[in-house]
Amino acid sequence: MNRFLKYGLSLGIAAVTFSALGNDTIMVTEQQRKNAQTLIDDAISSDLAYSIVESLTTEVGARMAGSEAEARARKWGVDLGNELGFDRVSVEEFNMPFWQRGELSVSLTKPYKQHLHGTALGGGAASKGSIDADVVYFRSIEDLKKVSKGELKGKVAFVDGDILVKSQTGAGYGQANQRRRIGWQHAERAQAQALLVRSVGSDSHRFPHTGMMSSKEGDWASIPVIALSNPDADQIRRLHRLGKPLEVNLTSGAKWQGDVQSGNVILDLIGSERPEEIVLIGGHLDSWDLGTGAVDDGAGVSITTAAAALIAQLPKRPKRTIRVVMFGAEEVGLLGARAYAKRHENELDNHVLATESDFGAGSIWQLNSNVSEQATLLIDEIGHVLSPLGIVRGKSDVKGGGPDIIPLDEKGVPTIRLSQNGMDYFDLHHTPDDTLDKIRPDELAQNVAAYAAAIYLVADSDVEFRKK
Amino acid sequence: MNRFLKYGLSLGIAAVTFSALGNDTIMVTEQQRKNAQTLIDDAISSDLAYSIVESLTTEVGARMAGSEAEARARKWGVDLGNELGFDRVSVEEFNMPFWQRGELSVSLTKPYKQHLHGTALGGGAASKGSIDADVVYFRSIEDLKKVSKGELKGKVAFVDGDILVKSQTGAGYGQANQRRRIGWQHAERAQAQALLVRSVGSDSHRFPHTGMMSSKEGDWASIPVIALSNPDADQIRRLHRLGKPLEVNLTSGAKWQGDVQSGNVILDLIGSERPEEIVLIGGHLDSWDLGTGAVDDGAGVSITTAAAALIAQLPKRPKRTIRVVMFGAEEVGLLGARAYAKRHENELDNHVLATESDFGAGSIWQLNSNVSEQATLLIDEIGHVLSPLGIVRGKSDVKGGGPDIIPLDEKGVPTIRLSQNGMDYFDLHHTPDDTLDKIRPDELAQNVAAYAAAIYLVADSDVEFRKK
Numbered sequence: 001m002n003r004f005l006k007y008g009l010s011l012g013i014a015a016v017t018f019s020a021l022g023n024d025t026i027m028v029t030e031q032q033r034k035n036a037q038t039l040i041d042d043a044i045s046s047d048l049a050y051s052i053v054e055s056l057t058t059e060v061g062a063r064m065a066g067s068e069a070e071a072r073a074r075k076w077g078v079d080l081g082n083e084l085g086f087d088r089v090s091v092e093e094f095n096m097p098f099w100q101r102g103e104l105s106v107s108l109t110k111p112y113k114q115h116l117h118g119t120a121l122g123g124g125a126a127s128k129g130s131i132d133a134d135v136v137y138f139r140s141i142e143d144l145k146k147v148s149k150g151e152l153k154g155k156v157a158f159v160d161g162d163i164l165v166k167s168q169t170g171a172g173y174g175q176a177n178q179r180r181r182i183g184w185q186h187a188e189r190a191q192a193q194a195l196l197v198r199s200v201g202s203d204s205h206r207f208p209h210t211g212m213m214s215s216k217e218g219d220w221a222s223i224p225v226i227a228l229s230n231p232d233a234d235q236i237r238r239l240h241r242l243g244k245p246l247e248v249n250l251t252s253g254a255k256w257q258g259d260v261q262s263g264n265v266i267l268d269l270i271g272s273e274r275p276e277e278i279v280l281i282g283g284h285l286d287s288w289d290l291g292t293g294a295v296d297d298g299a300g301v302s303i304t305t306a307a308a309a310l311i312a313q314l315p316k317r318p319k320r321t322i323r324v325v326m327f328g329a330e331e332v333g334l335l336g337a338r339a340y341a342k343r344h345e346n347e348l349d350n351h352v353l354a355t356e357s358d359f360g361a362g363s364i365w366q367l368n369s370n371v372s373e374q375a376t377l378l379i380d381e382i383g384h385v386l387s388p389l390g391i392v393r394g395k396s397d398v399k400g401g402g403p404d405i406i407p408l409d410e411k412g413v414p415t416i417r418l419s420q421n422g423m424d425y426f427d428l429h430h431t432p433d434d435t436l437d438k439i440r441p442d443e444l445a446q447n448v449a450a451y452a453a454a455i456y457l458v459a460d461s462d463v464e465f466r467k468k
Numbered sequence: 469m470n471r472f473l474k475y476g477l478s479l480g481i482a483a484v485t486f487s488a489l490g491n492d493t494i495m496v497t498e499q500q501r502k503n504a505q506t507l508i509d510d511a512i513s514s515d516l517a518y519s520i521v522e523s524l525t526t527e528v529g530a531r532m533a534g535s536e537a538e539a540r541a542r543k544w545g546v547d548l549g550n551e552l553g554f555d556r557v558s559v560e561e562f563n564m565p566f567w568q569r570g571e572l573s574v575s576l577t578k579p580y581k582q583h584l585h586g587t588a589l590g591g592g593a594a595s596k597g598s599i600d601a602d603v604v605y606f607r608s609i610e611d612l613k614k615v616s617k618g619e620l621k622g623k624v625a626f627v628d629g630d631i632l633v634k635s636q637t638g639a640g641y642g643q644a645n646q647r648r649r650i651g652w653q654h655a656e657r658a659q660a661q662a663l664l665v666r667s668v669g670s671d672s673h674r675f676p677h678t679g680m681m682s683s684k685e686g687d688w689a690s691i692p693v694i695a696l697s698n699p700d701a702d703q704i705r706r707l708h709r710l711g712k713p714l715e716v717n718l719t720s721g722a723k724w725q726g727d728v729q730s731g732n733v734i735l736d737l738i739g740s741e742r743p744e745e746i747v748l749i750g751g752h753l754d755s756w757d758l759g760t761g762a763v764d765d766g767a768g769v770s771i772t773t774a775a776a777a778l779i780a781q782l783p784k785r786p787k788r789t790i791r792v793v794m795f796g797a798e799e800v801g802l803l804g805a806r807a808y809a810k811r812h813e814n815e816l817d818n819h820v821l822a823t824e825s826d827f828g829a830g831s832i833w834q835l836n837s838n839v840s841e842q843a844t845l846l847i848d849e850i851g852h853v854l855s856p857l858g859i860v861r862g863k864s865d866v867k868g869g870g871p872d873i874i875p876l877d878e879k880g881v882p883t884i885r886l887s888q889n890g891m892d893y894f895d896l897h898h899t900p901d902d903t904l905d906k907i908r909p910d911e912l913a914q915n916v917a918a919y920a921a922a923i924y925l926v927a928d929s930d931v932e933f934r935k936k
């Protein structure tokens with residue numbers, strides 16, 4: 001297919017470049033290198049990952065953590081694992097509290113009536129009936145933090161901010177996200193009836209971006225908290241600058257419900273020499289309810305599952321076990337990741353390495369790591385193998401392997417990171433627009449190639465990844 | 469300002485190019501050419517048009533034909549005309565029937581529950597209660613046309629199609645639009661309970677595109693007709709291909725209400741020599757209710773009003789009257805345009821030329837005309853004046869001056885067309901996403917420059933535009 005031609009060409013060039021390197025420490029055998037190249041070639045000419053994410057988004061659809069749809073996704077994951085020939089397929093269930101969005105209506109009523117495109121933020125409360133209130137404008141979360149107790153009694157606060165800067169790395173998201181995460185704590189302290197926030201997104205489309213708020217020592221917001229789309233926030237900012245008094249009407253049916261079941265789906269390729277040693281990859285199976293969870297994180301599930309499935313086609317299993325985890329309930333607080341770390345806490349010393357794909361479906365452009373000195377040399381060599389895919393070897397002191405890897409990282413499991421180009425990720429993130437059409441099959445295939453080659457070489461090596 | 473630098477540079481170059489032409493028929497005097505250049509320079513360095521569309525979208529907002537908001541827009545237009553120094557400002561009101569969207573809910577219920585992003589099409593009816601029905605899939609409007617009477621009794625029809633091809637000219641819209649315009653007539657004949665159609669749009673965002681349906685000999689649809697976003701239509705297509713039986717639930721509160729008032733706002737610069745001769749430009753003041761009508765057609769209103777306002781700054785009025793019409797109720801069937809043509813039917817012989825800006829806010833790239841032989845030579849010269857703005861002289865036999873010009877065209881009023889780049893127009897067209905942030909101030913200013921220079925030269929000429 002034409003779309004893969006560019007990879008084909010650059011692979012040829014790279015082979016020459018690499019053989020000229022004359023590296024002292026050869027940590028990858030000729031056979032391993034050949035196998036890695038086979039995996040790359042197979043991945044680039046395969047539509048397996050795309051067909052997986054197409055199936056997940058089409059046949060399961062949106063799959064909110066703890067919902068009936070997420071349970072269907074687990075069944076889908078088990079069926080997929082069996083179909084693709086994994087050696088061991090299992091589900092590890094856990095309980096979680098269920099937050100439900102309910103119906104929302106939010107409109108400007110002064111200076112004139114205009115429907116606003118908003119969505120409830122995760123963990124928010126229902127309105128007590130219908131709220132009609134003056135809007136108090138805050139230019140930033142820093143301004144909102146300065147309110148005194150009771151200062152907003154009877155009002156609705158609106159926290160502005162700016163459109164998220166587009167970046168390859170996602171820089172700025174964490175900072176911008178403060179208004180989503182903790183804005184409610186200050187609005188509530190000031191006794192506001194509700195909080196509106198500018199969505200944390202890099203797009204200018206009329207989509208609000210949902211997402212979870214932070215609890216405060218286990219307590220969740222007792223007021224409705226609503227994210228507005230960037231164009232709606234722009235409009236409020238302009239009206240505010242014109243000195244127009246603003247009023248809103250809103251009703252929200254968001255609420256916490258009782259405990260429900262979620263779970264992690266685990267697909268293993270059992271290692272041929274040291275089956276107890278685990279190289280863990282994965283993505284998260286749950287999605288927000290607004291879109292169909294294509295880039296977040298159908299992509300990650302499909303990339304890592306397809307990569308492992310290609311490795312399973314090699315004549316022999318790698319020495320170590322390769323484990324694909326489809327984590328449940330990531331969006332609502334890494335609940336699946338924490339359940340996994342707890343359940344496997346006595347085996348974490350055997351987790352050689354962990355990494356997750358959870359930053360969309362864009363091409364991988366950088367390989368970072370945080371592993372032992374010896375393993376760093378192996379990662380350097382893997383960097384050479386991946387280089388023809390347009391991937392640069394980044395740094396060897398970059399912590400983190402993805403959100404669901406945090407609890408493992410905290411327990412000392414070594415991590416690498418195959419960083420995707422996130423330039424457009426926050427255009428779609430947590431919006432209704434996160435749908436299959438946003439995924440480019442060629443970029444998805446490049447991801448599979450990188451994961452397959454890298455994870456194979458890690459799993460088939462004898463190197464110790466843990467730092468001393 | 470930096471963003472205008474490119475125009476400034478190319479203007480300098482063009483002045484040289486033009487003086488070397490040695491055209492035989494000089495229809496533009498040196499003073500007129502100088503004035504036209506002044507208008508271009510002023511327009512490029514002015515933010516007047518942007519400030520007009522910012523004000524309209526921010527301070528009036530969405531303005532559905534016949535609504536209270538459209539009436540506020542007329543008042544806004546009158547105030548603007550007076551503020552900008554037009555010689556005569558008037559409103560010509562007319563009555564019209566009012567169609568209201570009401571509340572809509574549409575979801576897949578089989579093979580699983582998924583909210584669909586849909587919107588009622590204009591002229592559609594309410595559902596009788598809540599509809600739960602099997603979906604019958606049609607690949608195209610041609611397939612739907614083949615249904616026999618009663619064949620869809622109790623069902624809901626879905627008419628697929630394709631994502632609109634992006635083009636500079638908007639080619640393909642009319643053809644694709646058949647499913648929106650007349651699909652209901654076939655669905656109704658086959659006794660379907662409702663009709664779903666793939667939106668007519670070139671985007672892959674989760675926005676449905678609304679728009680008016682055609683009446684059939686004055687009758688409107690008696691069933692709900694709902695446009696779905698392209699990603700939702702993609703999903704239905706994929707599920708259909710998998711052989712999954714589909715069911716939907718939908719309720720729609722759309723309805724026709726009694727007669728209401730709309731109107732055209734008319735701003736005149738009265739001609740200094742032949743005030744009875746009218747050069748008509750304009751845009752439409754109403755918008756669909758989903759967005760705030762920035763590109764459709766706040767842009768056209770702002771471009772043509774700003775162009776005339778710049779001409780008003782010249783030391784002397786042009787010979788002929790320049791009339792800016794802000795048409796009412798365009799979206800629901802050119803009602804303002806028809807009211808204008810009827811009310812002024814005895815003066816149409818005095819309408820020298822008419823053209824409308826109603827294709828978004830992209831740069832103008834082509835100048836077409838359909839005028840007398842002599843006037844064609846003038847338009848050719850105007851083409852040379854506009855060329856530094858990146859505008860090519862197109863053809864002299866292209867009919868049409870914009871939707872609201874159709875009734876005038878039918879009565880023999882000559883037309884020209886300053887064609888905008890519509891490559892992205894149908895991404896936004898009739899969606900909630902038609903908001904101010906989509907307009908580039910530099911592109912808007914280029915439009916104003918072209919309109920100001922062209923219309924000034926037409927209005928200050930003695931040329932007869934009517935064909936014999």
